[in-house]
Every structure is written in C-alpha cells, then in structure tokens.
Amino acid sequence: MRKLLSSLGLLVLLSFAVFVGVDLLPGDPVTARLGATASPARIAEVRAHLGLDRPVLERYGSWVLGVVQGDLGVSASGRPVTDMLSDRVGNSVLLSLVTLVLLVPLSFGLAVWAAWRRSADRVISLGALLLVSVPEFVVAGLLVLVFAVSLRWLPAVSLVPVGASPLSTPSVLVLPVLSLLLVGLAYAVRVIRSSAIGVLASPHVEFMRLNGASPGLVLRQAVLPAVLPVAVQVWLVTGVGFVGGAVLVEKVFGYPGIGELLVSSVQTGDLPVVQALVLIIGAAMLAALVLADWAVVVLTPRLRVAR
Amino acid sequence: MSRDGQATVSRRRWLARGLGRWWLLGLLALILIAPELAPHAATDVVGLPYSSQGLFGTDHLGRDVLSRLLHGGRPMVLTSLAAAALGTGIGTVIGLIAAWWRPFVMRPWDAVAAVPSILVLLLILTAMPNRAGIVLAVALASVPLSARVVHAAAAQVIGKAHVEHAKVRGETTAWILSREVLPLIGTTVLADLGLRFVMAVYLVAAAGFLGLSTTSSDWGLLVVEALPGAALQPVALLAPVIGIALIAVSANIFADRVRGRA
Numbered sequence: 001m002r003k004l005l006s007s008l009g010l011l012v013l014l015s016f017a018v019f020v021g022v023d024l025l026p027g028d029p030v031t032a033r034l035g036a037t038a039s040p041a042r043i044a045e046v047r048a049h050l051g052l053d054r055p056v057l058e059r060y061g062s063w064v065l066g067v068v069q070g071d072l073g074v075s076a077s078g079r080p081v082t083d084m085l086s087d088r089v090g091n092s093v094l095l096s097l098v099t100l101v102l103l104v105p106l107s108f109g110l111a112v113w114a115a116w117r118r119s120a121d122r123v124i125s126l127g128a129l130l131l132v133s134v135p136e137f138v139v140a141g142l143l144v145l146v147f148a149v150s151l152r153w154l155p156a157v158s159l160v161p162v163g164a165s166p167l168s169t170p171s172v173l174v175l176p177v178l179s180l181l182l183v184g185l186a187y188a189v190r191v192i193r194s195s196a197i198g199v200l201a202s203p204h205v206e207f208m209r210l211n212g213a214s215p216g217l218v219l220r221q222a223v224l225p226a227v228l229p230v231a232v233q234v235w236l237v238t239g240v241g242f243v244g245g246a247v248l249v250e251k252v253f254g255y256p257g258i259g260e261l262l263v264s265s266v267q268t269g270d271l272p273v274v275q276a277l278v279l280i281i282g283a284a285m286l287a288a289l290v291l292a293d294w295a296v297v298v299l300t301p302r303l304r305v306a307r
Numbered sequence: 308m309s310r311d312g313q314a315t316v317s318r319r320r321w322l323a324r325g326l327g328r329w330w331l332l333g334l335l336a337l338i339l340i341a342p343e344l345a346p347h348a349a350t351d352v353v354g355l356p357y358s359s360q361g362l363f364g365t366d367h368l369g370r371d372v373l374s375r376l377l378h379g380g381r382p383m384v385l386t387s388l389a390a391a392a393l394g395t396g397i398g399t400v401i402g403l404i405a406a407w408w409r410p411f412v413m414r415p416w417d418a419v420a421a422v423p424s425i426l427v428l429l430l431i432l433t434a435m436p437n438r439a440g441i442v443l444a445v446a447l448a449s450v451p452l453s454a455r456v457v458h459a460a461a462a463q464v465i466g467k468a469h470v471e472h473a474k475v476r477g478e479t480t481a482w483i484l485s486r487e488v489l490p491l492i493g494t495t496v497l498a499d500l501g502l503r504f505v506m507a508v509y510l511v512a513a514a515g516f517l518g519l520s521t522t523s524s525d526w527g528l529l530v531v532e533a534l535p536g537a538a539l540q541p542v543a544l545l546a547p548v549i550g551i552a553l554i555a556v557s558a559n560i561f562a563d564r565v566r567g568r569a
Contacts, residue, residue, distance in 0.1 A: 014422065018430060129563070133555035135509045137516050141530050141537075141548040149537050244425035248513055252534065263517050266429050274433070281426060 007286040012064075014282045018275055019060045067279065073272040081276045085258065089280065092250070092257035096242045098173060099180045104235055107185050111192035111231075112223060115200055116215075124189060131186035136245040140179035140252040147175060157254045172255070179249045184238040188231075195230040199223050229299040236292040240285045331561045334554065338380035347371045349378035349524035357539040363546060367536050372529075372543045379524035380550065383515070386438060387507035390445035394507070395500045397446065398453020403484050405454065406461035413454060420451035428510050432519045441519075445510045449503040456499045460492040494565055501562030505555050512551050526551050 066073055073081050114124040131139065147154045154174050199205060205222050213221075247259035254260065258277055265273040346361070352369045354360040363372035405413045419427075424445075431444035464470065465488060473483045489496075514520055515527025522528075526547040533544035 129559065130552075130556055133505050133509075133559035134552045135512055135516070135527075135555070137513070137527070137530060138548045138551050138555075141534065141544055144534065144537055145541055145544060145548075149541055240423065244423040247425050247429075248516065251517060251531070262429065266433050267518060274430075278426065278430070281423070285423065 007290055011279070011282050011286060015064075015275065015279050016060060018278050019063070063275070073276065081272050084261070084273065085276060085280070088256055088258045088261050091255065092246055092259065095173065095176055095180070095246060095250075095255065095257060096239060099177050099184065099242060100235065100239050102177070102181055103184050103188060103238060106181075107188035107192060107235070107238075108227075108231055110185070111189045112196050112219065112227070114189065114193045115196035115223075121193075125193070128186040128189045128193075131182050132190060134183070135248060136179050136183050137248040137252050139182050140175065140249055143175050143179055144252070172253070176249050176253050176255050179252070180242055180245050183245060184241060187241070188234045188238050191234045192227060192231050196223055196227050199226045225299075229296045232295045232299060233292045236288045236295070240288045243281050243285060331557045334557055335384055338384050338554070341377040342381050345371075345374040345377035347374040349375050349522075357536060363542045364540050366532060366540065366543050372540070372546065375524040375529060376526070376546050376550065379522065379526045379529060379547070382438075382522040383508070383511050383526055384554070386441055387445070387504055387511045390442045390507040390511070391449065391500055391503040393442060393446040394449025394503045395453045395496065398450045398499070398503075399457045399489075399496055401450065401454040402457025402459075403461050403488065405458045406465055406488075407480065407484060413451075413458060416451035416454055419447065420455075424448035424506070424510060425513060428514060429517070429519075432514060436519060441511055441514050444514075445507045448510065449506060452506075453499050453503060456495060457492065460495040461488055464488050464491045498562045498566040501558050501565060505558045505562065508551065508555050508558065 063073060110124055114121040154171055199222060202222075205218060208218050208222060243259070246257060247262060249255070250257040250259040251263055258280065261273065262277045262281075264270075265277065347370075350370065351374070354365050354369050354371075356365060356367050356369045358365050358369070361371045361373055363376070366372055366375065401412060401416065405411075427448045428441075428444045431447070432440050434440065435443065470483060470487050473487050478486075512525070512527035512530075515522075515525030515529075516531050518528070518531065520528045529547040530544060530551075533540065533547070537544045
C-alpha cells in the first residue's frame with residue numbers, strides 16, 4: 001500500500017517534471033508551428049487558444065483535473081489526445097503481450113536447460129551475451145534483411161489500416177515481436193540462468209540427487225520454487241523494458257503503436273501528446289514494478305511474515 | 308584431464324585474454340581514425356542512388372555508403388565515451404557519498420532509475436536537441452546504476468580495518484575515500500564504465516535512429532535511412548548494424564572480463 005502511494009507520487013512528479021521541463025525549453029512550440037514569419041498578433045492568438053498564456057502551475061492544475069476526468073487535452077493538430085491514443089495503446093499492448101506470452105516459457109526453459117547442461121550453456125550463454133548488448137533496432141534490421149529482403153517471407157513494414165487491429169493481418173506482428181523477444185529473452189535468460197545455477201549447486205539439491213531423486217523431481221521441488229520469484233521479477237522488468245524497446249521496434253516497422261507516436265510527437269513538438277504518453281507509459285511501468293514486488297512476496301512464503 | 312591438456316587450455320585462455328584486452332581498444336582506435344581513411348565526405352553525392360559504385364555502393368541520395376560509415380563512427384564513439392565517463396564519474400561520487408555518510412542521497416536517483424532510459428533520452432532531446440543533450444541524457448540514465456554499483460562495493464571496503472586506521476590517524480574524508488577506498492573498488496568502477504559505455508552506444512545509436520542525431524552520418528541514422536531501400540542496397544543496412552553490434556558486444560565482453568576479475 002505504501003509502495004502504491006509512493007508510485008503515485010512518483011507519477012505526479014514525473015508528469016510535473018515534463019510540464020516544467022518543456023516550459024523551460026528555449027524553443028517555443030507556437031513559433032515553431034507557425035514559422036518565423038508569423039505576425040506577433042497571430043502568435044498571441046494561437047497561444048491564447050492553446051492556453052499557453054497562463055502560468056505553468058495553473059496549466060498543470062487544469063491538466064491534472066482533466067486527466068482525472070479522463071480528458072487528456074487536445075493535440076497540437078487539433079484532435080483530442082484520447083482519440084489519437086485509443087487505437088495505438090491497444091496495438092502496443094498487443095505487441096507487448098504477445099511477446100511476453102512467448103518470453104515466459106522460452107526464457108525459463110532455456111535458462112534452466114543452460115544451468116542443467118554445460119554443453120547447452122555454451123551456446124545459450126554466448127547467444128544471450130551477443131543479443132543483450134545490441135539495440136532492438138539493430139536486431140530488427142538484421143531480421144528485416146534475412147526474412148523480408150533475402151527470404152521474402154514476411155513484410156518489412158507493418159502496414160495496419162487505420163482502425164483495424166494488427167490481428168487481422170498477423171504476419172505484420174511476427175518481425176516486431178521477434179525483435180522485442182530476442183533482446184528481452186537474452187536479458188531474462190542471463191538472470192534466470194545464474195539464479196538456477198546457484199540453486200543447482202546448493203547442498204540440498206546435492207542431497208536430493210544423492211538420495212536418487214529423478215531430474216524431474218529436482219526441477220519441480222527444488223529449482224522451480226527457488227527460481228520462480230526471480231523469474232517473475234525478471235519477466236515484469238523485461239515487460240517494462242519493452243516500453244523502450246517498442247519505441248525503437250515500432251519505428252523500424254512503422255507499427256502503429258504508442259512508441260511510434262511518441263517519437264513523432266517529440267519531433268513535431270506536440271506537447272499534449274508527449275505529456276499524455278509519458279503519463280501512460282509511466283503508469284504502466286510503475287504498475288509493473290508494484291506487481292513485481294507483490295509477486296515476490298506471494299511466491300516467497302518467508303517474506304510474508306516480515307510485515 | 309591430462310597435464311598437457313591443461314597446459315593447452317591455459318595457453319588458449321591466455322591468448323583469448325590478451326586478445327580480449329586489446330580487441331576493444333583496437334576496435335575503438337580503428338573507428339576513431341576511420342574518417343581519415345574515407346574516400347569522400349559524409350554528405351558528398353558521388354553517383355546515382357543505389358548504384359554499386361565504390362566498395363559498398365551508394366545510398367538513396369547517391370552518397371558513398373563506405374564513406375558515411377567511416378565518418379559516422381567517430382562522433383558516435385566519442386559521444387558515448389564522454390557520456391559513459393560522465394555517468395560513471397558522477398555515479399561514483401554519489402555512490403561513495405552514500406556509502407560514507409547517508410544512504411538517502413541514493414533515493415532521488417532511484418526515482419530517475421525507474422524511468423526507461425529511452426524516455427529520458429527523448430525528453431531531454433526535446434529540450435536540448437544537440438550533442439550536449441545526448442551526453443546529458445545518457446549520463447543521467449547511467450548515474451543511478453553506477454551509483455548503486457559503487458555504493459555496494461564501497462560499503463564493503465569502508466568497514467575494513469585500514470579505513471578505520473586512517474580515520475583514527477585523522478586523515479580527511481576526501482583523502483580516505485580517494486586513497487584508501489577508491490583503489491580497492493577500481494576494477495568495479497572500470498567494469499561499470501564498460502557497461503555504461505554499452506548503454507551509451509545503445510542510446511546514442513538509438514538517438515540517431517530516431518532522427519534526433521546531431522551528425523550527418525551517425526550509424527543509427529544510417530540504419531534508419533537504409534531500411535526503406537534494404538532490398539536495393541542491403542549492405543547499407545548490414546554494415547552499420549554489424550558495426551553497432553560489434554562495438555556493443557566487445558564492450559560488454561570487456562566489462563564481463565573485468566568484473567570476473569574483481
């Protein structure tokens with residue numbers, strides 16, 4: 001509960017920092033939009049229309065009031081931000097969820113396999129080390145070269161008709177998901193693997209083995225309960241990491257998600273959209289972190305008493 | 308295993324270690340002198356778009372892909388190095404302060420650490436769309452991580468007898484931290500620097516890729532420019548992709564090695 005409150009506080013702080021930070025910028029969004037030749041009267045008119053003539057605190061206050069009522073304001077292009085976001089949030093959530101669903105069993109299986117067999121560990125660890133250091137768009141670029149350019153199996157650009165779901169043409173999802181998955185997988189496997197190795201080297205596992213416990217029994221009774229709390233945390237952290245990764249991956253494939261929108265809004269200086277996106281991304285991220293803490297407590301009986 | 312076998316293994320390991328140590332430095336040195344070797348300027352139009360002129364051909368505007376590649380590496384590496392050094396430097400100071408006096412100086416940085424680094428990058432670049440902005444953003448994203456690592460390492464050293472002895476001797480805090488504590492956590496700081504460099508390359512390349520770069524031929528920019536024409540000029544996409552991957556992986560292996568020794 002206290003964690004929840006401090007997360008909310010952090011969220012308010014983050015949104016306020018964006019508000020004030022943007023206000024301190026040397027550039028002026030209105031002049032940038034109208035061009036240097038615009039008359040001062042016109043600039044003042046647009047400023048008043050956008051509400052930019054009021055002091056920062058007052059604007060922040062009214063923005064927060066709007067957000068609480070589910071109104072994220074109006075974009076610089078004149079459309080309500082809520083309208084612009086609705087489809088895209090769904091698309092990004094879909095992308096992350098599909099990746100996460102694949103990530104969970106794959107990372108656990110590969111990590112435990114690597115911890116169990118040295119021969120498998122060589123390949124898996126090397127692969128993970130190679131992938132973990134590389135930006136998602138580099139992986140995505142390689143995937144485009146292999147699957148879209150050489151093999152021509154999959155589209156290099158994820159064209160999704162406006163208003164339609166990417167699910168109507170699943171092939172556009174494959175490469176974005178794969179790019180996110182590979183990088184996330186590398187990170188998750190590295191962490192879970194080292195935790196599993198620690199468990200397998202512990203005295204009670206050796207005792208089980210000496211008593212003739214089958215590998216299946218050791219996995220079920222010793223490795224799984226010890227590694228799962230770590231794994232759940234890693235999965236949630238990786239899920240949060242998808243926010244950053246998705247910005248890059250969505251841009252590579254032109255996938256219509258919030259990451260792509262964030263980049264284009266930053267470039268055009270569309271502040272209401274940037275603010276709304278920071279709020280949504282921040283909220284999702286903090287929710288995942290709170291969830292991770294809670295999951296660890298639930299999965300580790302030892303910690304439950306400590307309260 | 309026989310004694311011979313062991314000897315072979317250790318010799319091979321020695322060779323790998325020697326190679327590993329010089330590999331990253333060699334790679335960085337190569338990238339830094341590369342602009343001098345480029346046959347053309349980064350923005351010169353030398354032929355038709357997507358022609359096979361030159362070693363790697365030309366891009367969508369008819370610029371020489373090889374030259375753009377050679378020119379783009381230096382600013383990327385220098386920016387990343389500056390950002391990584393700044394991030395680890397500030398992080399080390401904060402980590403030491405936290406370990407010596409008050410752990411709570413870490414708190415505000417924990418909040419910064421909760422924000423995805425890409426978001427930090429985008430927000431700061433909105434405000435400062437220049438090289439200093441990139442360095443600042445990357446450093447800001449690195450500081451909390453460095454501070455945490457240094458804090459953990461320094462907290463162990465500070466409890467040791469030689470530090471107590473120096474305190475009793477009446478040495479100043481700055482002297483103790485720099486002469487008695489810092490040397491003992493040197494490898495940790497070096498490994499951290501390697502990891503921050505990996506992160507910096509990631510973010511600097513990402514900034515280029517997102518069209519927020521400040522140079523005309525950043526490797527991230529090369530990737531995004533080459534994507535639409537990947538079918539016509541695959542090398543233009545492959546070369547920067549491999550380049551970024553090579554730097555990131557080498558630096559990561561370097562950090563892994565150093566950490567293994569710490």
